[in-house]
Amino acid sequence: MKKVLIVCGNGLGSSFIVEMNVKKILNEINKEAEVSHTDMTSAKSESADIILSAKDIAEHLKDHPAKVFGLSNLLDNNKIKEILEANI
Numbered sequence: 001m002k003k004v005l006i007v008c009g010n011g012l013g014s015s016f017i018v019e020m021n022v023k024k025i026l027n028e029i030n031k032e033a034e035v036s037h038t039d040m041t042s043a044k045s046e047s048a049d050i051i052l053s054a055k056d057i058a059e060h061l062k063d064h065p066a067k068v069f070g071l072s073n074l075l076d077n078n079k080i081k082e083i084l085e086a087n088i
Contacts, residue, residue: 002088003034005048005066007057008074011039018052018074025081031088050087052080 004022008015015037022035038046040057048066051058058070069083 001032001034002049003036003047004050004052004084004088005043005046006035006037007040007043007051007053007061008037009040009057011037011042014054014074015039018080021075021077022052022080022084025077025084026088029081029085031084033084033088050083052083 006015019037055070
């Protein structure tokens with residue numbers, strides 16, 4: 001099963017909201033994945049297949065082995081859906 005990691009600066013508010021949206025979108029498109037959220041520092045040592053974050057945070061994660069997607073708008077569910085459909 002693929003793992004999706006949502007990353008924000010502190011691993012609290014915005015990443016948790018995006019995690020909930022990702023779970024909802026996965027349900028809508030009938031796909032399964034393990035989904036969690038964390039802060040930028042912890043993300044560097046966590047395993048994942050896909051990382052979703054704000055663009056500025058994605059720059060710090062470019063060396064991570066996961067596919068890293070930097071979003072202009074963390075609440076753009078259409079873009080998130082597009083990414084999930086293409087990568088899960």
